[in-house]
Amino acid sequence: MKPLVEFALTLAAIYLALGGLFAAAFQGWGLRRLDTGAVGAGIGFRLLITPGVIALWPFLALRWHRLAQGRSFLGNQETPVSSRRLRALHRFAWQALAVSVPLVVAAALWWRPALIPRSPLASVSLGEKPPR
Helix, strand or coil, rough: CCCHHHHHHHHHHHHHHHHHHHHHHHHHHHHHHHHHCCCCCCHHHHHHHHHHHHCCHHHHHHHHHHHHCCCCCCHHHHHHHHCCCCHHHHHHHHHHHHHHHHHHHHHHHHHHCCCCCCCCHHCCCCCCCCCC
């Protein structure tokens, strides 16, 4: 059990480290290319979106890569994404969460360590000396 937890924590640390590196590059060069509304944004806005950039860095990297190739990822002002397509994407995301979150919680409850054993002092009644 312990190696599995250590492996999961190592993967999470690598993911967050890569997200941090991506966030630095994205804040410097990619943000103004990806979102023209963020061109004059100050440091407060950049600090506000940094946790989201770190968490969603694979999605943003793919979007930035497709933009660099001249392709649209999910639409733009000339060819917006249809509301039907967005609803389908949101439905998929909610269904994936509805399945994965209970599975993760159930796995965490299943693999949790056993309860702490009772102390020998808990069985001593008043007036008795504790066992040595």
